[in-house]
Amino acid sequence: MTDPFKTRDCCPSKSSAGGCETSTISLMDHMPSNEPCCGPDLACASRPDERPGYILWHFVDKFIRTPAGPVPQVQTQLTRRDVRGNLAVRLGINRFEYKVAPGLYCVGTPGAEAPVVVTANYKLTFDAVRRSLHCRDAWILVLETHGINVWCAAGKGTFGTQEIIRRVKATELAQVVNHRRLIVPQLGAVGVAAHLVSKGCGFKVIWGPVRAEDLNEFLAAGNKAGPQMRKVTFTLWERLVLVPVEINNLGRHLLWLTLALFVLSGIGGGIFSITAALERSVMGLAAVAAGILAGAVAAPVLLPWLPGRAFAVKGTVTGAVAGLLVLILFWARAGTLELLALLCFTVALSSFLAMNFTGSTPFTSPTGVEKEMRKAIPVQLLAVGLSAVAWIGAGFAG
């Protein structure tokens, strides 16, 4: 990954216009580290563009005048605040409130001939776009996608033909630019019908690159996307950033699983034993952890190298390895039945989680996923059932 703080020196760095975002970062934004605490801090004075009842985004430098009213000019370099926010959202914090208002924005000082780039209002996506437009003069038309990225929003239809038409009209884009071209990310094509957009608002859709990072090169090449810009990729990094999301989604289920495990572990000859429940739950939880690591971390990361096309098969492979490690760990402590249960459970969980990952990849067809699930789920359920029986059986035997 390129360093987000690296200053690219092709144009004079724009310092943020006022605000408290200076180069030194204090832990608490409202407490400048080297200012007297109640003296007038001039850097923190309100900016002329601020209005009562609104918060001005830190990335807005100023507003430029257009025939359709003032348009915010945004920075093309991410500040630490952006990077921090993006990191948090990647880790699953505040994932559904990370958006900018839809409408027209600009970078640089675009004129009536400057290109119009269309994007989603998920801030992560918006940030990627403005960053890739560094040193350019361009308009950015942000659609209302409810804080969801282009690909997913297009699948749901919010990044779609109607929204483009509506937004072009609402922003009076036709007054701002003389040309009639919109650069729409290619992955938006799932929701956007180019011929209907031009019928609906007179703007012609030009399919832009799949990845926002390629925008600069795309514009430099005269709105031409090379073959590499037009294919989706699924690199190690792209898979890695999905891992925290996968794990985050497990949260609630994990609680139930732990509870069930505790109950099952306590059942035995003496009706219910808290000691047994605690002792054996620990082993069970180790199997759960191993299954998650194998299915939601190892399988996505090692995806292209794992055997099989079906994700459930890939997850079985990583799960088997993880299961064997669990066996080695508890070899001396657990009985044969318990070892069997631990192994079966680890493999089944890993297989299921890997199968779940199909929803996050850009190449699995829904028909294929359904076909895979019809075959895999019965086997996974069988394995879980077997491990539950063995686990309870061991409680009575031991």
Added chain:
Amino acid sequence: MQRFRYLPEVTTLKLNAGACVGCGMCEAVCPHTVFAVHERKARIVDLDGCMECGACAINCPAEAITVTPGVGCAGYIIQSWIKGKENAACGGPGCC
């Protein structure tokens, strides 16, 4: 994406070559280069690369392409089995 291949022979993608007017839109929008347009006729060159996103079908002005687009998300499919297709919601933070 040649490195990433999913199950073969499952896609619902169909091209009616007779209706095609050769505009090239399908080739332009497909993220998996499933189509190639030669002499103003589209051809499917990599059927198994298709992930059923539906971009080609909605962008074909001649309506020459059909595909059943859908959500390839396990959680959604399980819901559709239990509650039926209409009531299944992608919802949940699990989905995008």
